[in-house]
Amino acid sequence: IEVVQDGSVDLAPKRFEKAYLDWMENLRDWCISRQLWWGHRIPVWYCDGCGEVFASLEDPDSCRRCQSSTIRQDQDVLDTWFSSQLWPFSTLGWPDETDDLEYFYPTSVLVTGYDILYLWVARMIFSGMYCMNDVPFSHALMTGLVRDFEGRKMSKSAGNVMDPLDLIERYGADALRYSLVSSAIPGNDTNSSEERIEGARNFANKLWNATRFVLLSVDGERPDLTDTSSLSLTDRWILSRLDATLEAVASGYEDFAFAEMVRVLYRFIWSEYCDWYIELAKLELGGPNDEPTKAVLVHALDRILRLLHPITPFITEELWSRLRPGSPKLIRSDWPEPGSHRDQEIEGTMERFQDVVGALRRLKVDHGVPPGRRVPVSISAGDFASEVEQTLDAIRSLAKVGEVTLVDALQTGPSGGRTITAAGIEVEMDLEDVIDPAVERGRIARRIEEADEDIARAQGKLSNEQFVSKAPETVVSKERQKLEDAAAARAKLQSQLDALGA
Template identity: 40%
Template sequence: MAMEKTFNAAEAESRLFTAWEEAGCFKAGANAKPQASTYCIMIPPPNVTGVLHMGHAFNNTLQDILIRWKRMQGFDTLWQPGTDHAGIATQMVVERQLAEAGNAGRRELGREKFLDKVWEWKAQSGGTIINQLKRLGASCDFDRTAFTMSGAPGAPSDEADGNFHDAVIKVFVEMYNKGLIYRGKRLVNWDPHFETAISDLEVENIETPGHMWHFKYPLAGGATYTYVEKDEDGNVTLEEERDYISIATTRPETMLGDGAVAVHPSDERYAPIVGKLCEIPVGPKEHRRLIPIITDEYPDPDFGSGAVKITGAHDFNDYQVAKRGGIPMYRLMDTKGAMRADGAPYSDEAVKAQAHAKGAEFTENEVDAINLVPDDIRGLDRFEARKLVVQQITDEGLAVMTTETSTDEDGNEVTTSVPMVENKPIMQPFGDRSKVVIEPMLTDQWFVDAEKVVGPALDAVKGGKVKILPESGEKTYYHWLENIEPWCISRQLWWGHQIPVWFDAEGNQYCAATEAEAQAQAGEGVVLTRDPDVLDTWFSSGLWPIGTLGWPNWSEDTSKYFPTSTLVTGQDILFFWVARMMMMQLAVVDDIPFDTVYLHGLVRDAKGKKMSKSTGNVMDPLDIIDEYGADALRFSSAAMAALGGVLKLDMKRIEGYRNFGTKLWNAVRFAEMNEVYANGAPSREIPQASATVNQWIIGEVAKTRETVDAALEGFRFNDAANALYAFTWGKVCDWYVEFAKPLLNSDDDAIKAETRATMGWVLDQCMILLHPIMPFITEELWGQTAKRDGMLVHEDWPTYGTDLVNADADREMNWVIQTIEATRSTRAQMNVPAGAKIPMVVTEITETNDAAFTANEALIFKLARVESLTKVDAFPKGTATIAVDGATFGLPLEGVIDVAAEKARLEKSLGKLAKELGGLRGRLNNPKFVASAPEEVVTEAKANLQAREEEESKLKDALSRLAELD
């Protein structure tokens, strides 16, 4: 049956994917050769709440290219899919659904019933992103889809068989027993909406309008000192007696928890009062605390007053100062971000289940912490408390004052003293899920003592056992791991792996895999309460490689894939996930989790701007697939994947790659109409060709295969895509199809048969080499052209090399192409009418090239729109010169074009272009523009300048050619 005129992606993609799955094409080990090496990729598990976005589409396309390529090469492959249980995100979704349905909330339901609701939601909606990955063509072994909560207590029967929960709990217990996990009090990011600690990756720092208030901290006992300011030359610019030290703050409500005021050791202004006490200027006077004035390297003498209040329990920089100086820390707020009104450590459940941890770095006095909060501020939201604190300090006259000048009704200048408040933008941390301001807060949490497990992870990369690409990623990896802090692994949620630690009434800890084991440790009759917290998802996903492969119950079928091979992931989680997998696997099974890490950046829009809903430039990959097909999106992803490059997704390029698929389809249809497939599938054997054209294209196939393999081995996906595009469209569809037409129409049956065999083999190689990037259209062509003995997905990857290149044929046909392209370019520059056939002259040509021209004269005449070739001693007037390797041709254009009119047209275009260039150069030469404009705007301006300069060069070249015609 004849092929359809076009490829119907919407119809074919689901049909082909179903056929692949039903045939078991993606199963672990499918198509593996005997004694094959393993090649395993672990999918970065998307959140179970997630839907496919451009980052997923890009990331998974690259993984699929690698796994399809290796599978075709005969490796024993496994692409392990799965999803992360996404603690906060999933709990948020289910709580929101309960509220929308008017059902009882989480706390009313209780923990067990609420978790039942979460499992119900997971069964109904948790597979959305997996199904969307299939639309992309992801060839994972979906029968082995893992979930980071499989096997957890309360899991339904279809999730109960998984081993992941057991692996997580086993690792926690072992690391606890080795002293690698402990409970302590440290500063963490606290989300007041979800009432839990969160990781840095879940914090979005956003510039927002803010204020900087300046306040006076009176010196104790009414003491005074001489405050002196000097200029750069040491001249005194201000000298006055002061009974206070001034500070500036953007968060006045935290002043109640100050432990000190710090100044730089070199700051001479405050030398007389270092070591003295000052008073926090808020609250009832009889209860105000005195705090010391200390020195530390942290304050910047040139910023503000040079003095900084130190609130160790509510600021990360202050926390480090407090640790260095032994300064007390006081947590002022409750779990909802309100000013504390009771003595609970941080939640009602914690009061019941936990006592203060032994060995905590700092011990907080709960009573003192509450007494720090005045009665009229207790229980207020932190932002309401801020207003009251500012008002009370201002009313007492302890705000630093400044003067403002205005004009009264009579036009007279009036000077007014007002509180010094700077309106300025500030970077504020927001929860990426809750969208509320994150509060740095000192709380009891569980930590991994990362310093004790980081060594092997560093050594693995430094010793070359694990390669990180691009190499700049290694420097970032070293920086983070060499300066690692304790890793907070607890979250105050219900959805997740509950921490396997029980407490008795005295606060003693019992860590065990089960409650029975913990009870055995505590002794009969001891009442135990389990820690209500769950583990951070980064802890469980840190075990993703071994957890999904069945550890600790290894089997030969699974353990053979560990260590895995390549990890493809975003550079933003190099520390949060990649480094932690390295640490965890090395700590648990004493081996690396993978040998190569390929890092990529964010997918941006065509102008290089970050995609966001607020800017309206978000692209939905499913919409793109609906319009252009998955292959076009996949090819675009590969083409922009330059190692370490910026990822710019351009809809015009996606449309162009769909057209590329159409070009291949049309070439195969041409072959079908010329009886290339009349006798069935082309032979897998390399054709024995006698015709120069056929010898040449076989060599081009071989060169392309080597280029593609080298590019993929080096993770240069863009080089592989570009090579395939140039070869398939340029060499095969454009040139070879045209060059083969005379041979297919020849009276020589042997040449016809040879060309059909060659064309069939070449097009099959196009399908094979393109399949990892464009699996759908290539599989469809493979099946439509002939009855095959297998699907393309399992076709053997070729191994032929450039020994197939015939040097003479290669030189001849590439010279013919060069001659045709040079002639076409000259015609276009001179604005020769497209349909005009004109004579060509030549003044000099080598004997070899003369023979090549003669052998391919008909092709050159047809494709270059030339009617004859004449050898002359000198070019006649009005001839445009065409220089190619080993020959100088000319196109006599007198009477064909109006030289004067063409000159005028080009000069007008150059004049218009000069104005554009002047504007672009002016902007880019303006330091203010380069420094202040958004990065994507500057990048776009530079790209425009380069494009306009290239256009100018071409126009000047054309004008120069016209000048030669006079």
């Protein structure tokens, strides 16, 4: 009780402290014997001569009362948890004073399910205090139970059991491990689904392909990031984001916020490094001054592999052996520390750049412009004009558009598709040569009909009492989401149709 109250043992999440103390302050007598084949045998003997029953620390040869040698030890063993509570020190050689016991006791973090907080954690703590006169660990992290995608406990009779070996066979051990960590909020149960594991497998593929691209780009070279004076805007941006990620992951471990940590890593690796930085690096590679970009590509990938290693150990070790051939294994390498590359101004610039590219990509999709068609674009960027001017080539390349012109104000014209970003930057596509208003009106009208059908279908289902009361909650909420999405899509299409005029 005292060591939890004074913080010598920290239970995470905190709410388990109350449960722990309630139990410890209201202990009841507890049956310690079990009829099991294996365990610590109860040290109690019965004398067949005089009927004496006695306990002894040493195995006795004779009855302590009548000295008869016809004595029997009790057949029962101690309850499993009695044996398990000795685990933190008996595994290290206790009661001998071994080097292992000296070095590893007490340990730092114990990780276990909250369902055995009393059965195991509490007993390890009090037996540690009793036998070792010290707590067995400074932190006990309570994990949740893994449930099925609807939150039901997995059971054979319900038929919702996911066999880890089968999942590993199909998606890989890294994907399973990643998907579990990505949903691990301490103390909360997690709902598992194959979609999530499939997503993790796709993430592993993305990492594999990105590494292959980097290795091809640098060929046999592994340039070091030593000279940072000649880095481009995008080089400095990805280094800034890398530092932010390193900080977030460090505090994620500190707070046991694994799900949040994986979310940060996913965003950095998939979106910022693969989708943005590598695409932008392609514009530099092969140019006269591509050494700094090569160095940043390698440096960031090096840090990515280190950061991901605890979560996806197999693929990162494999990729590491190719990125750093001849160096010690990744599992032996140092944990990366943030540098001094954080730069809020550059991050702001790149955020606005990404918004502009995103807006142009959406305009192309919304107006049915074929992906390969490079239509001219005008941008009115206000206060950000000089900043946008530096990124015009990148905008043209990543948004797959034609000539990009910076203007003070957009002209009002009937042909354009236009939109505005969060930072107030206005973009317009010249669609005159691409879109025949009559054809475009027909196309949008057909899509409105489709949206109307989707809306009618979802409304039909949701107005059916039988469906709403009988179908699982996830199915019903999925249907509600469909209705919402279809209605939003319809409204957007209608405004496009209105913009085209009659």
